[in-house]
Amino acid sequence: MIGATSGYGKTVLPPFLSRDHTIAGPGFSRWLIPPAALSVHLCIGQVYATSVYKTALVEHFDSSLTAIGIVFSIAIVMLGLSAAVCGTWVDRNGPRAAMFTSACFWSVGFLVAAVGIGVGSLWLVYLGYGVIGGIGLGIGYISPVSTLIKWFPDRPGLATGLAIMGFGGGALIASPLSARLLQLYDQSGYVATDPSSVPDGHAVMLLFVTLGLAYFAFMMFGAFTVRVPADGWRPEGWDPHEIEERKLVTTASVSAANAIRTPQFWLLWLVLLCNVTAGIGILEQAAPMIQDFFRGGDGVSTVSATAAAGFVGLLSIANMTGRFVWSTTSDYTGRKPMYLVYLGAGMVLYLLLATTGNSSVALFVLLAAVILSFYGGGFATVPAYLRDLFGTYQVGAIHGRLLTAWSAAGVAGPLIVNGFLDAQGTPGELTASAYRPALLTMVGVLALGFVANLLIRPVDARFHEPQQPREPERSRA
């Protein structure tokens, strides 16, 4: 046994937030947990809808797209860091405390950023939305994972897929809603349906205040709905011995401190890094990419800006759907085979995109949509994969540490694509061939992940806890 207790420190919480107050009574339906989790993920998924007010902030601060883009980058980096640092705290104190804390950070982040917009300080926006909001993102993202896995030991892929689908869905909601609210608040004649129209800074400030307050209220619904199962609870008719029959699924427990000492953790970290890097490569460039792939002899794209925006919308739906569909499928196929599909089939699809993607718009859209569904599926399936390898004991904390791979991919993906494209020519004049080196590099990235996934074996018994550990809340009760 290596480092069994892993630094569980006591945190003083108000009684209504304590884990002991969230133990489900008899008759509680576990199907209340997915909507509780969704209420958090639908809110924090807003982080992918920042493009709605990006140009407005550039004009308001008389700044550049890069300077404004840093707000989003800080938020994603803080997501990974706070998930890694706070994961143990989240597991220790339960989902209600975590969701409540996440709501406070996320909401205060919006309000501080609103003040920044109001007084003309971009640094306050970095601090508010980027740093404070980013901490809310990280805690919120992992807050329901461990609880869902405990409520759905028979179908962990379905449960986490439902919640993490919400993160993709959050952007679908926030994007049109923000555009409508900006039109309502704007006093300079902004029209949401006109792509050339830009709202004023005052409207963005009011939007941030509105979102901050609305998200807080919505996340409170999740915080006060969520429950943890009572000791010894199991789904009706489910036999825990079923999971012992699967080779890679453990019934043992591995602490978060021990998990990061195993090769399995770092192989899975690499798998996630590769899968996310490849997906971000397309996601970041989606609109210009489809236009560049289909240029006529005169250099003008045959795909209009409206159609390109439609393509981005379609990819968002594919990303969200993949999170639920593929993660649920993994309950039947097993996690390792599912990642072999994400990475192996992903390689083939990327290769086809690079070589034949410009032959037909329909083929291009189909290939990109399936690739993005694998990207979403990779995010949603990973908590169940962690449960299989390390058990349920501190799966939330382990998941938090693994999400640093997301932060790294957020840097690596755009760097690879933009680096190749910059070397190929000027934006607006690129063609399909300019994308080939970047796409073929992504095939290599996916191949690396494919090999890493193949190397994953059951965790060595020396990392297991010596006995079935007591639940953290029970040990204090």
Place this chain on the structure above:
Amino acid sequence: MTGRLVVAWTLVGIPLAYGLVETLRKAVGLFTG
């Protein structure tokens, strides 16, 4: 419990459906734009 389930799923289902419909309307542009 059934009532709570209906309320909970409705609360998250309505905004999700709104987002999905709005995005699908946008995605239609791919085939008509």
